[in-house]
Amino acid sequence: MKNRKITIGIGAVTVLAAVTLLTACGSGQAKGNASNTTNKNFTVATDRWADWGTDFEKFPNQLAKKAGIKVNWDVYVDANWADKKATILSSGNLPDVFMGSNTFTDQQIAQNQNDFIDLSKYINEKDMPNLMKMLKDNPEIKATITSPDGKIYSLPKIAPMRPTIANQLFINQKWLTQLGLKMPTTYDEFVNVLEQFKEKIPGSIPYATGNWDPVFSYILPFNNRLGAAGTNGMELYDGKVAWAYDTDEYKAGIEAMHEAYAKGLIDPEMFTETTTQAQNKMMATTEKVGVAAGWTADANFGANAKDYVALPALKGPDGKQYVMSDPDHFNQSRNEVLVTTHAKNVKALMKWLDSFYTEDASIQNYYGEFGVGTEKTADGYTVLKPTGENSADTQAWINSLRDFGPKVWSEADNSKVTYQDQNNGDALKLKMDATLKQYALPAFPNVQYTNEELNTIAQVYQQLSAYATQMQAQWVTKGGVDKDWSTYESKLKAMGLDKFMKIQNDAYKRYEKQVNK
Numbered sequence: 001m002k003n004r005k006i007t008i009g010i011g012a013v014t015v016l017a018a019v020t021l022l023t024a025c026g027s028g029q030a031k032g033n034a035s036n037t038t039n040k041n042f043t044v045a046t047d048r049w050a051d052w053g054t055d056f057e058k059f060p061n062q063l064a065k066k067a068g069i070k071v072n073w074d075v076y077v078d079a080n081w082a083d084k085k086a087t088i089l090s091s092g093n094l095p096d097v098f099m100g101s102n103t104f105t106d107q108q109i110a111q112n113q114n115d116f117i118d119l120s121k122y123i124n125e126k127d128m129p130n131l132m133k134m135l136k137d138n139p140e141i142k143a144t145i146t147s148p149d150g151k152i153y154s155l156p157k158i159a160p161m162r163p164t165i166a167n168q169l170f171i172n173q174k175w176l177t178q179l180g181l182k183m184p185t186t187y188d189e190f191v192n193v194l195e196q197f198k199e200k201i202p203g204s205i206p207y208a209t210g211n212w213d214p215v216f217s218y219i220l221p222f223n224n225r226l227g228a229a230g231t232n233g234m235e236l237y238d239g240k241v242a243w244a245y246d247t248d249e250y251k252a253g254i255e256a257m258h259e260a261y262a263k264g265l266i267d268p269e270m271f272t273e274t275t276t277q278a279q280n281k282m283m284a285t286t287e288k289v290g291v292a293a294g295w296t297a298d299a300n301f302g303a304n305a306k307d308y309v310a311l312p313a314l315k316g317p318d319g320k321q322y323v324m325s326d327p328d329h330f331n332q333s334r335n336e337v338l339v340t341t342h343a344k345n346v347k348a349l350m351k352w353l354d355s356f357y358t359e360d361a362s363i364q365n366y367y368g369e370f371g372v373g374t375e376k377t378a379d380g381y382t383v384l385k386p387t388g389e390n391s392a393d394t395q396a397w398i399n400s401l402r403d404f405g406p407k408v409w410s411e412a413d414n415s416k417v418t419y420q421d422q423n424n425g426d427a428l429k430l431k432m433d434a435t436l437k438q439y440a441l442p443a444f445p446n447v448q449y450t451n452e453e454l455n456t457i458a459q460v461y462q463q464l465s466a467y468a469t470q471m472q473a474q475w476v477t478k479g480g481v482d483k484d485w486s487t488y489e490s491k492l493k494a495m496g497l498d499k500f501m502k503i504q505n506d507a508y509k510r511y512e513k514q515v516n517k
Helices: 015-025 055-067 078-091 106-111 129-137 139-145 173-178 187-200 214-218 248-262 275-282 297-307 346-354 359-367 392-399 411-416 425-439 451-478 481-494 497-515
Strands: 004-007 041-048 070-077 097-099 155-158 168-172 205-207 234-237 240-243 289-294 308-310 332-339 374-376 381-383 417-419
Touching: 041 078, 055 070, 055 346, 055 359, 055 392, 070 078, 106 332, 106 451, 129 139, 129 155, 129 346, 139 155, 139 332, 139 497, 168 173, 168 297, 173 297, 187 205, 187 248, 187 289, 214 248, 214 289, 240 497, 248 451, 248 481, 275 289, 275 297, 289 297, 297 308, 297 425, 308 425, 332 346, 359 374, 359 392, 392 425, 411 417, 451 481, 451 497, 481 497
Parallel strands: 004 070, 041 070, 041 097, 205 289, 381 417
Antiparallel strands: 097 332, 155 332, 168 289, 168 308, 234 240, 374 381
């Protein structure tokens, strides 16, 4: 437990109350400490999805030793992080660093901006050469971390071994073979296959909920390319900004999905069941599900995964093929490091953080240090098999920061990595990705908003989203989207859709300007 404190108790205050409370007062008591040049000890707070022990700290601590500093970890478990975060902010007893984009949202950073320092003056060729190279090679990353006022409050990541394609549909190959059906290649063929599943497989659910948005997964062939979670439903059509729930493509897709629902091809419990109930259907001992969306077959169907294969990108009514792809949000992020006003000798701290932005460091901070999770070879890197009863994913989480913390990678670097275990989830996902990524189109990027814009989005989007999803469920199950469409659009406008879209367009223009500097 040396140099580490793991906290799983539940605080007494809610995060919303405390985070909002701190908006005005901040924690300015330590301002001015950044220039202190003698401090060598830093406290780093991070949020882990589960208590996987302390081994993940080993490699970052090695980097710290090389940088001439010492790091003490405050580790929190995600289930309790919201309450603990509120307690930390209200106490003013901040760590020097919050690490991981799961620690603070953009909105929370804006509300507590006085607690975080502008890092832009530390980001230069002399002090952070690795990060500077990353930003030069990836101008979109610089745009992602630069606030509209030109300041940089957080450091980014590009995660290794990530696919271009996000979630996708998987189809029951055993049933296709059993019924003598060919793999569908068009939307019409797909509907025909679902009909055959319904008629000839007793108790089947032709199209089920899966592990990703079941509606947008179904209406994808109509050019409805929903981005990652947390992107407010924004899409790009030939460089033009659109809201996914208010397009002609969406309306056409919903009409088609209702037709399938009326034929009994869609799970009638899709809009009412829990996640657990949906997963139980996919993993039932007697297979029930024909098609469902998710990341990998293994993640969706468990022991049934051997019978499911990736569905090709279906040709839609316009003759084109579409896939879910949003690498800006799934593979990259800002807010991986936030430095607080309590940090003394920030320059030494940034030297440590810069050392994260190398290939060697990134692969070890994603799978585990050399000799434990990975090995360095003459051609690149090998990801080692998991030990004991660990899965490959759990092994990575135990030994590394995994999805969080600063990293850099390029798609070209993927060819340098091999896996001892060919059933590794990342390896399987990249194999599927190779056949589908040719259809990927640009998604709405990870733009920055002003504090005022963030506040407006928070006020408006909840209403827009709640109404849109309510109508979505009604239209899929009962129909009427064509009849209701005009009224629907009028109500969205009354709820502030025009204001919401102006913010998104303004943010997108700023992003494009920053990228093209």
